[in-house]
Amino acid sequence: MLRSVRARTTAGATVVVAGALIAIGLAVVLLLRSSLDERTDLEAEVTAREVAAQLANGTQPARLDLPDADEHPVQVVDASGRVRAADDDLRAIAGAGVRPAPRAPAAAEEDDDDDDEAPPRGQVSTRVEHATGTATVEDQTAEYRFAIVQVSTPSGETFNVYAGTSLATTREAVGTVARAMLVGLPVLLVVVAGVTWLVTRRALRPVEAIRAELAAITSSGDLTRRVPEPRSRDEVANLAVTTNATLAALEESAERQRGFVADASHELRSPIASLRTQLEVAAAHPELLDLDGAVDDVVRLQHLAADLLLLARLDAGDRPAPAEARPVELADLVRDEAFRRNAVANGVEFDLSVRASPRVAGPRGRMERVLGNLLDNAQRHAEHVGLITLDEADGHAVLEVADDGPGVPAAERERVFERFVRLDDARGRDEGGAGLGLAIARDLVRAQGGTLTLGAAPGGGARFVVRVPVCGTTGSGQAGNR
Structure with missing residues (x-):
């Protein structure tokens, strides 16, 4: 159980920093992954459009200049679903939604804006689709991000161009950042906890000094002593100043009370001594009893006692009943x-x-x-x-x-x-x-x-x-x- 202020402060600061770091870390990883995914899609789209541009210019599929399959696996699929061009090292593409290219529209329909139709002859579609799949290159299968672009040749033949970009670099970068955060988070939390513990200890040191001095004053009863006042102008210094002001007021009150008791004792001693003398004389010689003097002394004692009682009630903050x-x-x-x-x-x-x-x-x-x-x-x-x-x-x-x-x-x-x-x-x-x-x-x-x-x-x-x-x-x- 966290009993001390220092422990509670350290635990609270550590929990807050941990929550903040976790939130920031998740945000950084997600943003990094999103940014890398956008970059991967862009690379795949650029590769696909470069190949599609060759087809739109009339290059035959067999003569296409294709990129290295290790970096960007590419294959061209015609309207019948047959692969018409691919790198020699590319064995297969799976999971990317490979499908036949759409039929070229008739001449009267070339201006149709239907997005499901193939682009006009000799043009590359402005649309692009993205899909995640796998490609097998030289017996090695890896995950890729594919861009699918439609194109029509000058002769009216349509093709779907599939171009991929490896996701290994993206996954590795995201994984590296995530692992670095997982390793660094505990270390950073330990540093935060240690620094908070030391700073809190230093901040509370004047409070402990005030407490110790107050305990010493209480045990000794010496109200002339004062607690140390820090040089800083913060809440702890204000506490020390207020504590010393309270001690000064207590000292003044105690001195006043002692003086009051001493003066009251002195004032009470005279009438009591006079009354006792009269009573002792009267006991020995009844005929010498000064009854009027005894009554005067008793009345004086009564008034003095009433005055002292009233002062004591006022000092105690006595307030009249409603x-x-x-x-x-x-x-x-x-x-x-x-x-x-x-x-x-x-x-x-x-x-x-x-x-x-x-x-x-x-x-x-x-x-x-x-x-x-x-x-x-x-x-x-x-x-x-x-x-x-x-x-x-x-x-x-x-x-x-x-x-x-x-x-x-x-x-x-x-x-x-x-x-x-x-x-x-x-x-x-x-x-x-x-x-x-x-x-x-x-x-x-x-x-x-x-x-x-x-x-x-x-x-x-x-x-x-x-x-x-x-x-x-x-x-x-x-x-x-x-």
């Missing part, structure tokens, strides 16, 4: 969240400007989480006022959340979206934050096919811009403040 993916009215969501925030006295007032009512794909809980995280960040860093703007442009819902806080330096605006990253100012002012809110918001927006960017607000604070594809609009909203 039942949860119903369109979300962003205008209603923004109004409800702004009203809820403003209803709580927290020192920051949110102004709302709704300029359109776009609808985006659900689930609603994810968009609530995005808006909630952005408002939490604005509320944490704003001095007095935050601004929420909702609009629609170029088929996207555009949600902006800005504050009047100190803002974020341009060099740090991408870092704030990294997981567990908290700037120095945020670390000093954040109470219990793990640095996951903005990272979760961006991952949720990207899962919706949108973008989340950070820039500077007109008042100098931070301005977050969310762009998410819409799935239809329900109308225009009125600008307003709340």
Whole structure:
């Protein structure tokens, strides 16, 4: 069984070449045989017409100049079927349809166009017949190709002239070519198979190198290694480039996962240690139990665990169920969240400007989480006022959340979206934050096919811009403040 690509390629190429060579060989032999047969017929016809021309000129059959019987056996048959002229060495002609010559037509019928009649007096018929038969010359019988030509003498006597050309040369030439092809075909197929095997082996050598390196990377777990890239610009080189790109992505993902696990462990260690300390103190001195602090630590752990679980689901490519993916009215969501925030006295007032009512794909809980995280960040860093703007442009819902806080330096605006990253100012002012809110918001927006960017607000604070594809609009909203 042909298991390897090299063996299947070699076998396929050999079979295809064999079929092509056999077809070509048969065509060549048939064409050669046809060409030689035409040449043989022409030689026999020329010989027959030369003899017939002598008779048409009035030469008596006994005085005809006949060619050598070894090359062209010739005999002349009259209307009664009697042989009137033949070479002395010619013994007999058989199988060529020897028959009597037709009777000469009467004078009144000399213009008759009937092909069965003899030609007019002193003329050679334009018709010629060919037949294959044998001729015995000096006790040696051989196969010949005969031409039969009719002729009428000036005296009105008619004859059939039979002239033959040996088929031995034709048969020998065709046989020689056929034998040469039969001998050369296997040799050529062996050469084709060998060359295909070597070329395929050379072509697949980079693939084997890639496979071996991938096996070594798998066994060692070292994602920093890369497979060799051939210098050629072919499909194998493209495979190596793509494989290295995949390894680079895997390495980055693994590094990110390790960093995520390390950061998560660090963030979980503090509340767990604090909660354990409180519980141990309470076990020894119940009167010293700080119940509110313990509850705060448990809530912090609960939020952190929920955030970590959500990030893990997003990294795994989690997609909402069809039942949860119903369109979300962003205008209603923004109004409800702004009203809820403003209803709580927290020192920051949110102004709302709704300029359109776009609808985006659900689930609603994810968009609530995005808006909630952005408002939490604005509320944490704003001095007095935050601004929420909702609009629609170029088929996207555009949600902006800005504050009047100190803002974020341009060099740090991408870092704030990294997981567990908290700037120095945020670390000093954040109470219990793990640095996951903005990272979760961006991952949720990207899962919706949108973008989340950070820039500077007109008042100098931070301005977050969310762009998410819409799935239809329900109308225009009125600008307003709340």
